[in-house]
Amino acid sequence: MKFNHAESFFSAEQQGQPLVIAGPCSAETEEQVLQTARALKQQNIHLFRAGIWKPRTRPGSFEGVGSMGLAWLRRVKRELGMKVSTEVATARHVEEALRQEIDVLWIGARTTVNPFAVQEIADALQGVKVPVMVKNPVNPDLALWIGAIERIYHAGVTDLAAIHRGFSSYQKTKYRNVPVWQIPIELKARYQGLPLIVDPSHIGGKRELIFPVSQKALDLGYDGVMIETHPKPDLALSDAAQQVTPERLAEILGQLQVRKTSYDDAELENRSEQLRLQIDAADHDIIAALARRMALVEQIGEYKKLNNVQVLQLERWKEIFRTRAEWASEAGINPAFIEELYKLIHVESIRKQTQILDGV
Template identity: 55%
Template sequence: MTDLQSILPEEKGGMHPIIIAGPCSAETEEQVLSTARELARNGVKIFRAGIWKPRTKPGGFEGVGREGLPWLAKVKEETGMLTATEVATRQHVEDALAAGVDILWIGARTSANPFAMQEIADALQEAGKDVPVLVKNPVNPDLELWIGALQRLYNAGIHRLGAIHRGFSAYGKHLYRNMPQWHIPIELRRRFPNLTLVCDPSHIGGKRELVAPLSQQALDMGFDGLIIESHCDPDCAWSDKAQQVTPEVLNFILNTLVLRDATVTTESLTLLRQQIDELDNELLEVLNKRMRVSREIGQYKKEHRMPVLQIGRHDEIMQSRARLAEEMGMSGEFMRNVLSAIHEESVRQQIEIFNDRTR
């Protein structure tokens, strides 16, 4: 996917950051148009609204369906905004394109399903329209599955592609509705630097008070834009009311965001980066020494018929090192993740020793 293009028409391609805003669901024509008018007055150029809404359990509001597509057409006619909606089936694609929807996005449940993705890719290829498509990350933290969804569309001739980072599902109660796991979209950007990368702070946070800080964090990490849920009366929304903001609040958030200039490199920053490079080299040297000791431990265990895994020792290291990291001002969870990776490599190397009959 080396020849990816901007998701926006040329005359709108200069917008930075890209802002896509609108209600989680299109509920009524009045609600859609009222929200769109306020957003347009505040300078938003792309209006989003869910026409079909996938729900976890049956019986909830699953969107107004194709009945709402003419409402999006009215939004475009009256405000000049581009329109965007989610599609999950061939029929959705056909209906949305027939109604003149400008941008399609694919939800997290759909992007995790290769059969559904191929159906959508085939429908777009048969339609033969140059429509931009944004793909949300799968519900589970699987980068290859995300890339596979994008590649199916690319192979169907859709080169105006973008990715939406909406976070990843996790069991239990957390600060966020979906865990950010920023390293996954960052790795996606590293592999495909020309891919438009958009953050969905509404779905990551799940609470409207988290929209602003998550938006700033995404822009600080070089995201190209934001897709934010905005409703004229969020507390009465038919879906996801807790994470939607009014157009007025959205305007305030957007006006307080700080945009970084990624092209600016100062002499001081260069020197600091040199220090990082040197420290990384030192880290590698220390890790190499640690692995050398681990291999010696593996040899000792082999000679004395001891098992590779020593669970009590592992738990003790994890707990003590995490506490020490917190005392140093680092995250204990970060240190546990680092130690887990180091432990996994140590075990791998010790198993190699166990399997080596020459030792």
């Protein structure tokens, strides 16, 4: 896949600033949609968003107003001159949205997980020139995310963007959906022309997390933000806790800093290159140390095989997990990072020892 970022809808209006997509999680009433749009029009946002069809986790919750909401978005477009966007999950949604002149479509996380549903949408988009955004799937699966983008791309839609809205997790964290930043970073590395937009509302789940998540995304080179905005967030029919007022949105946007993409001073660039070389040397030392550790792991595996001892020694693992985190704290390193690192190291150690015991 090849993307021309310069000619994309998602970069054409930015003028050196991040693309801003804002609007309510759900279109609830015509008055609410127009009230929000008028307030956002004053802020010159690039794209107005509102959910019409809302796929919910469980039945009985508000699932959107349906097709009649498209007329409200069309009114926003015609009366205020704003570009409008909504989520589609079926071919019928696509056809109805295009009939009502919706400018940009997006595919939600619950749809991205289903290749059949994405293909149905792709088939409906054949021969249509409309920008499309694809949210990451619910679970942290880069291949599934890329697959959804590929299906839309192969339908002839080349003006695409990816939306990072975080991933579900069984662990309790401060986020509604954990960011797992390495996944969108890998996507950006593979497809450098593909615009990447952060959805801090769904990542955070709480309005106080919108600014820090947005800033981190911009620091990582993201191209824009999608922030859910409602005139009375606490009364919203869906996702009330993660929506902000238009006034608060203006404050957030005013606080965000856009970093330079490169150094503009030769001396700073030279110093940075020297530090990169030192980092390369440090990484070489780390890999050499890991190689020595794995050689020792293999020796232990041979000893266990000789003495018919099982691979997993739980007390020993608990000791490693505890002491390495303590050593990290003493060294000024985030212990949570070291814990995650040693989980990976332990998995590889178990794999090596299991191979030895099984004679593989």
